[in-house]
Amino acid sequence: xxxxxxxxxxxxxxxxxxxxxxxxxxxxxxxxxxxxxxxxxxxxxxxxxxxxxxxxxxxxxxxxxxxxxxxxxxxxxxxxxxxxxxxxxxxxxxxxxxxxxxxxxxxxxxxxxxxxxxxxxxxxxxxxxxxxxxxxxxxxxxxxxxxxxxxxxxxxxxxxxxxxxxxxxxxxxxxxxxxxxxxxxxxxxxxxxxxxxxxxxxxxxxxxxxxxxxxxxxxxxxxxxxxxxxxxxxxxxxxxxxxxxxxxxxxxxxxxxx
Amino acid sequence: xxxxxxxxxxxxxxxxxxxxxxxxxxxxxxxxxxxxxxxxxxxxxxxxxxxxxxxxxxxxxxxxxxxxxxxxxxxxxxxxxxxxxxxxxxxxxxxxxxxxxxxxxxxxxxxxxxxxxxxxxxxxxxxxxxxxxxxxxxxxxxxxxxxxxxxxxxxxxxxxxxxxxxxxxxxxxxxxxxxxxxxxxxxxxxxxxxxxxxxxxxxxxxxxxxxxxxxxxxxxxxxxxxxxxxxxxxxxxxxxxxxxxxxxxxxxxxxxxxxxxxxxxxxxxxxxxxxxxxxxxxxxxxxxxxxxxxxxxxxxxxxxxxxxxxxxxxxxxxxxxxxxxxxxxxxxxxxxxxxxxxxxxxxxxxxxxxxxxxxxxxxxxxxxxxxxxxxxxxxxxxxxxxxxxxxxxxxxxxxxxxxxxxxxxxxxxxxxxxxxxxxxxxxxxxxxxxxxxxxxxxxxxxxxxxxxxxxxxxxxxxxxxxxxxxxxxxxxxxxxxx
Numbered sequence: 001x002x003x004x005x006x007x008x009x010x011x012x013x014x015x016x017x018x019x020x021x022x023x024x025x026x027x028x029x030x031x032x033x034x035x036x037x038x039x040x041x042x043x044x045x046x047x048x049x050x051x052x053x054x055x056x057x058x059x060x061x062x063x064x065x066x067x068x069x070x071x072x073x074x075x076x077x078x079x080x081x082x083x084x085x086x087x088x089x090x091x092x093x094x095x096x097x098x099x100x101x102x103x104x105x106x107x108x109x110x111x112x113x114x115x116x117x118x119x120x121x122x123x124x125x126x127x128x129x130x131x132x133x134x135x136x137x138x139x140x141x142x143x144x145x146x147x148x149x150x151x152x153x154x155x156x157x158x159x160x161x162x163x164x165x166x167x168x169x170x171x172x173x174x175x176x177x178x179x180x181x182x183x184x185x186x187x188x189x190x191x192x193x194x195x196x197x198x199x200x201x202x203x204x205x206x207x208x209x210x211x212x213x214x215x216x217x218x219x220x221x222x223x224x225x226x227x228x229x230x231x232x233x234x235x236x237x238x239x240x241x242x243x244x245x246x247x248x249x250x251x252x253x254x255x256x257x258x
Numbered sequence: 259x260x261x262x263x264x265x266x267x268x269x270x271x272x273x274x275x276x277x278x279x280x281x282x283x284x285x286x287x288x289x290x291x292x293x294x295x296x297x298x299x300x301x302x303x304x305x306x307x308x309x310x311x312x313x314x315x316x317x318x319x320x321x322x323x324x325x326x327x328x329x330x331x332x333x334x335x336x337x338x339x340x341x342x343x344x345x346x347x348x349x350x351x352x353x354x355x356x357x358x359x360x361x362x363x364x365x366x367x368x369x370x371x372x373x374x375x376x377x378x379x380x381x382x383x384x385x386x387x388x389x390x391x392x393x394x395x396x397x398x399x400x401x402x403x404x405x406x407x408x409x410x411x412x413x414x415x416x417x418x419x420x421x422x423x424x425x426x427x428x429x430x431x432x433x434x435x436x437x438x439x440x441x442x443x444x445x446x447x448x449x450x451x452x453x454x455x456x457x458x459x460x461x462x463x464x465x466x467x468x469x470x471x472x473x474x475x476x477x478x479x480x481x482x483x484x485x486x487x488x489x490x491x492x493x494x495x496x497x498x499x500x501x502x503x504x505x506x507x508x509x510x511x512x513x514x515x516x517x518x519x520x521x522x523x524x525x526x527x528x529x530x531x532x533x534x535x536x537x538x539x540x541x542x543x544x545x546x547x548x549x550x551x552x553x554x555x556x557x558x559x560x561x562x563x564x565x566x567x568x569x570x571x572x573x574x575x576x577x578x579x580x581x582x583x584x585x586x587x588x589x590x591x592x593x594x595x596x597x598x599x600x601x602x603x604x605x606x607x608x609x610x611x612x613x614x615x616x617x618x619x620x621x622x623x624x625x626x627x628x629x630x631x632x633x634x635x636x637x638x639x640x641x642x643x644x645x646x647x648x649x650x651x652x653x654x655x656x657x658x659x660x661x662x663x664x665x666x667x668x669x670x671x672x673x674x675x676x677x678x679x680x681x682x683x684x685x686x687x688x689x690x691x692x693x694x695x696x697x698x699x700x701x702x703x704x705x706x707x708x709x710x711x712x713x714x715x716x717x718x719x720x721x722x723x724x725x726x727x728x729x730x731x732x733x734x735x736x737x738x739x740x
Contacts, residue, residue, distance in 0.1 A: 056695050084697035092695075096688040100710025109706070110696035117697070149710065150692075166696065 006033030008069075009174050009205040015066035017054045024050045026230035027066070032174070037196075037206045039216055039241060042227030043249045048209045049093060051227070052178045056090040057083050071173055084110075085117035087173030091163040091180050093209075098150040103162070104132060106150050107169055114170060135168045138198065140191050156183035164195035171199065176207045181215035193218030213245040226252045287344040293317060296445050299344050303414050303448075306421050309428075316434035316444030323438045329601040330630040330662055331570050333543060336508055343446045343479070406462050408492075409454040413481050416452035423454055427485055431514040431551045431578070439510040439545040439572075443479045447512070450481035455490035455521075464720055466495040480511040486521035488554065493524040495723055509568075510545045519554030519581065524562070526719055528727050531567035533598045541569025541598070548575035549605075552584030552613075560587040561604070562718045564727040569598060574632065576605035579613035579641075586615040589715040591727070594627030594659070603633035603664075608641035608674070619650040620712050623659035630662040637674040644674040652682040653711050655704070 010032040017025040024047045032038055042048050054061045055068065057080035068075040075083060098106070112122040123131070136145060139161050151159050160180050167175050177196065181189055196206060196219050208215060216224075216238065224240040225232045226249070234240065234252045244252075287295060296317045300310040325336070403410050409420060417424050434444040455461050486492050509531070515523050525548075534541025544567075550559035561575040571594075577586025588604035606615035615635065623629040635646045652661035663680055693703035709716070709728055716724045 056691075058691060080691065080694040081697050081699055084695050090695050092692065096692045098689050098692065098707055098710055100713035101706050102710075106693065106696065106698070106706065109698050109702060110693075113697040113699065113702075170696070 006035040006205075007203070008032075009034050009071060009203075011067075011069040013067050013069075015051075015054070015068060016064045017050060017061050018064055019050065019061050023064075024061075024230055025054065028231050030225065030232060032205045032207065034173070034203045034205055035201050036222045037200060037208065037219060038223045038225060039208045039210060039221035039238075040225045040227050040232075041210060041241060041244055044211075046228045047230040048227045049178055052090055052093075052176045052207075052209060055083075055088065055176060056080060081113070082117075084170075085114045087114075089167050089170055089172035089175040091160075091167060091175060091177035093178040093180075093182070095151045095154075095159040095163055097152050097154070099152050101150045102146075103148055103150050104128070104146045107132065107166055110166070111169055132165075132169060135165055139165050139168070139195055141165060157185065157188040160184055160192055161188065161195075164192050168195060168199060171204070173203060174205045174207070175199070176209065178209045179211065180208070181210055181212060189215065190218060213241050216241050228252060286342045289340050289342050291338055291341070291343055291446065295343055299446055299448065302344065303417070305417055306425075308421075308425055309417060312429065312434060313445050316441050317446075319435040320438065320441035320445055323435070323441055325438050329572050329632070330628060331572060331599040331601050333570055333599075336543065338442075341508060344448055402462065407456045407459055408461050409452065410465055411452055413447070413450040413452050413483070416454075416483075420452075420454070423485070424452075424483070427483060427514070427516055429514075431516060431549050432512050432547050437547060440512050440547040443481060443510045443512045443547070447479040447481035450483075450511070452482070453484040453492060453494065455486045455492045457487040457518075458489045459487075460490070461492040464493045464495055466497070478507070478509045478511070480509075482511070482513040483516075484514070484523060484525070485516045486518065486523050486557075488518045489520045490518075491522040491524075493720065494526070495720060496525070496527045497530075497723075507541075508543050508545070511547070513546070513548040513575075515550030515559055517550065517552050517554060517557035517559050517581075517584075520556045521554060522558045522560075523550060524560045525550070525575070526723055527561075527563040527565075528719075528723060529563065529565045529567050529571075532569075533567050533596065534569040537597065542567065543570045544568040544573065545570075546573040548573065549578065550576070550586070551578040552581045552586060552610075554581045554584070555610075556583045557581050558585040558587070560585075560589075560718070562587075562589040562715065563591070563602075564712075564715070564719070565590070565592040565600060565602060568600075571598075571600040571602055573602045574604055576607070577615060578607045578609065579615065579644075580609045581613075582610045583612045583614075584610055585613070587718075588615075588617045588619070588633075589718040590619045591622070591712045591715045592620070592629055592631075593622045594624070594629040596625040596627060598625075598627045600628070601630040601632055603631045605634040606636070606646060608635075608637040608644040608646070608671075610641060612643040613641055614644070615646045617646070617648040617650070618714055619648075620715055621650070621652045621661055621663075622655065622708060622711070623652070623661050624655035625659055627659045628662070629660070630664065632664045632666075634666040634668070635676060636666075636668045637671050637676065639670045641671050642673050644671060646674075646676045648677065649679045651680070651711065653708065654682065 008031065012028050012030040015025055015028040028051060040048055050061065054063060063076055070088060071086065073086065078086065108128045115122055136143065141161055151162060154162065163180060180192060184192060200206065208219060208221065221238050224236055224238060226234040226244065228249060287298060293314060296313050297310065300313055429444065432440050435441050453465060484492065484494060515525060517523050531542040531544060532540060552559055559577050563575060565571055575588060579586050586606050590602065592600045592602050594600040603619060604617055606617065608615065617633055619631045619633065621629040621631055629652065631650045633648065635648060637644045648665065650663055652663065654661055661682055665678055667676055669676055689707050690700065690703050693706065694700060716727060719727055
């Protein structure tokens with residue numbers, strides 16, 4: 001694995017953020033190049049999910065210091081939908097249900113919003129159907145998903161598959177998958193991993209946020225970061241994840257937030 | 259009497275010119291309400307004695323009543339003496355018999371409202387009984403309907419041509435003294451629509467009336483009566499628009515539906531009256547009594563409404579389920595934005611055996627608006643085997659609006675089954691962010707979420723109405739989030 005040839009996709013420098021006046025991110029530094037897969041691991045409450053939300057532009061979080069450059073652009077200056085159209089994708093830890101809104105409809109609107117922003121022609125219903133059917137087959141999803149409401153009545157595993165399906169359709173430059181492995185049985189985990197691996201490489205960069213080594217058995221990371229106390233405490237290659245599995249987080253834990 | 263009618267004639271010749279109001283000479287009674295006014299309305303319309311007596315009885319009853327205060331709406335008191343109770347386009351003697359005879363300015367107003375009456379009627383095969391102010395001026399497709407034996411005409415016409423049907427059915431569902439606003443309507447109603455579908459006839463087309471408020475300061479008191487005889491069926495569409503204006507206008511309509519054995523009536527409304535500006539100034543006060551009676555066995559009455567307009571909406575389309583196995587349905591989307599206040603819902607009164615009712619109510623509040631669902635399910639001891647299913651959901655957009663739900667359930671038969679589901683959700687947080695994160699704009703996301711929320715009601719609307727309703731919703735909620 002050659003780590004240094006890809007284009008720099010994301011550069012986070014000294015990123016600090018608060019939520020409701022409480023410091024959560026305390027100086028995050030991270031660099032990711034095209035084609036790389038990074039894993040961010042760490043204990044509950046360490047700020048991993050906050051990092052994902054801040055990158056996505058969630059309003060409730062206030063960035064108090066630092067910068068984020070995404071594909072050469074100041075990401076923090078963009079609205080959430082602009083970040084998405086520029087190629088940022090967040091796989092939600094808890095994908096929300098939107099009753100009555102058709103899955104395929106939302107996804108087609110999302111794809112076309114992105115294409116429009118890139119001055120590409122919109123895909124029509126037939127092209128889209130062909131595309132989504134192929135990806136669904138790959139994700140081993142039933143075609144009834146097309147006509148169901150967004151995540152409406154989905155099991156935990158179905159929701160996560162749906163997130164990956166969306167990622168495969170939108171082909172983001174950077175995907176942050178927030179605990180996509182949680183709540184999955186082993187078969188679903190393999191399908192989700194296959195989905196992620198199919199996007200891997202080329203110009204796509206991926207960040208996996210996870211508690212467990214298990215996911216990394218199926219998606220081998222190029223880099224592993226240990227997140228604790230609102231920043232990255234330690235970085236290494238995939239062996240770091242195995243070491244964590246053996247020794248727990250305590251040995252890397254810094255000034256953990258209360 | 260003759261001197262009195264001369265006075266009226268003199269008064270009627272007054273001309274109104276109010277800014278943007280269409281410059282058609284309106285014949286109006288001066289503001290004020292007493293027995294003389296009630297009598298004058300009846301005389302102008304050359305009504306039979308029974309109807310005048312009925313109006314006067316309603317008026318005397320109204321005098322003893324007080325304006326209801328239980329609804330979750332607030333407004334400055336209405337001065338009932340400051341309202342003109344009659345307004346009609348001029349020269350009713352030579353009323354137009356076809357669209358060609360209609361005042362072109364009137365037609366131009368319809369165009370401005372986006373209602374290409376003639377085209378629409380021809381293309382869609384919809385008969386339109388357009389109510390402009392208080393008197394119907396254009397009726398189409400009457401002949402085709404007449405061939406099927408269906409009577410579809412203005413209320414005044416029905417009074418002239420079918421007085422026996424009026425006498426037999428008027429006020430049998432909503433009695434003259436039913437409530438304050440219904441009593442007022444009964445005393446002073448000016449016009450409206452009448453439908454009679456004879457036994458065994460399936461009405462060959464959707465019947466549609468566009469209501470329109472025009473003359474300034476003229477309260478609207480429409481009266482609609484629809485009767486489906488044994489085995490008959492009819493679908494009726496009611497849609498409303500109103501021009502901008504800055505004075506509150508009172509609208510107190512009454513709609514009565516009667517379904518005999520095996521008859522079906524479907525009544526759909528898209529209501530989009532002027533809701534006032536973003537500060538809540540102006541807008542229509544809409545106090546409506548709508549009730550249907552499933553009088554016969556196996557009859558069915560279904561109400562579907564999309565309420566986006568009016569400053570105040572006070573409206574409870576209801577079903578009285580008298581006939582054995584009869585079915586009542588209520589599907590509603592009520593949107594309140596800015597300073598709008600909506601208090602709406604339904605009543606399902608189960609009297610007959612094995613009667614069934616379904617209520618699906620969706621309330622959307624945005625801005626400073628207040629949206630209340632008020633529903634009653636009443637199961638009388640006689641209603642063995644009765645069933646009701648109620649679902650009411652509220653959607654809040656922003657932090658300043660409110661949603662209230664008041665379900666009243668009264669079950670007096672131990673065998674009845676009543677189910678109630680309710681939810682309140684907030685838009686703008688997780689759902690909105692999810693869509694934004696996928697690259698969808700805030701406006702599109704809101705539209706998507708709202709129409710998803712309303713889907714189960716929209717699917718009850720006739721197709722072209724459903725599309726209109728969806729468009730209306732996105733216009734109504736423009737800028738509500740983001």
